[in-house]
Amino acid sequence: MVWRILKIPKSKTVHDQKLIRAIQNIAGFTPSNLALYKLATVHSSVAKETEQGFKESNERLEYLGDAILGAAVADFLFKKFPFKPEGFLTEIRSRIVNREALNQLAKKIGVANIVQFDNKNAHLQQVILGNTLEAIVGAIYLDKGYLRTRKFVIDKLIAPNYDLEELVNSNSNFKSKIIEWAQREGKEVKFEIVDVKKAKNHKEFTAQVVVDSQAMGTGYGNSKKKAEQDAAFKTCELLNLLTA
Known part of the structure; x- marks a missing residue:
């Protein structure tokens, strides 16, 4: 058998x-x-x-x-x-x-x-x-x-x-919101890429919003634009601009 x-x-x-x-x-x-x-x-x-x-x-x-x-x-x-x-x-x-x-x-x-x-x-x-x-x-x-x-x-x-x-x-261009707010308030605003990490298939960018030399929101993304928008979104949260 x-x-x-x-x-x-x-x-x-x-x-x-x-x-x-x-x-x-x-x-x-x-x-x-x-x-x-x-x-x-x-x-x-x-x-x-x-x-x-x-x-x-x-x-x-x-x-x-x-x-x-x-x-x-x-x-x-x-x-x-x-x-x-x-x-x-x-x-x-x-x-x-x-x-x-x-x-x-x-x-x-x-x-x-x-x-x-x-x-x-x-x-x-x-x-x-x-x-x-x-x-x-x-x-x-x-x-x-x-x-x-x-x-x-x-x-x-x-x-x-x-x-x-x-x-x-809705207006989800958070970077524009920050720029418009800065113009109204007479503030100087900068969007800076402070770090770039290289992965195997892509890069990861870290962006920082700086208002009158003061660091505000930090954002991350797989492109400069996305990192800046993320940083702008977090800055909008800090400045209570999301309902504006």
Whole structure:
């Protein structure tokens, strides 16, 4: 008699179960390929190096997710506003997917509970949540396909978290707010890039708003423009300009 050796599926760890529940809460479905979501939550600061010398972090998934998220939002806005020009659509998409908005959204839906990073680096938490959300979008795309990803973006990210009417009518150019305030108050304002960190696939900029030689808000982003807008947003908070 020939005995067939059956492979017994490895039971999921406590961490796996926690991640599955988190993805169910965030995305509304059970992941088919859990490994993708595991990778999506690993920041480069704690990534382990493979035998080939490659660090397994979420940076590649973040790159993919950034593109897929932008496409899904563009698709949604194109159909939502059929008579609006390209400039309008680009501006509203930017307000939805800018770094500060994604960081706040990721925090709200629970991404902070599953991201793995070097918590000795104090400012990382402020900049990686949005990146991790993009990586999760990339994981969903590879796991479930574009249509399911688009549904996730619309039903789980945009619909419950954005008031489109308010978004259309609001001024989210925080840098302009600071400049206008400084002109009214007779203040001198500068936007300075004070640090640039090079990661494997991108740069991380740190910007500082300086008002009359006094340092105000500090912001972070993967471009100078995004870092300056983040710093301007935090300065608006300090100066109580967000309702102005």
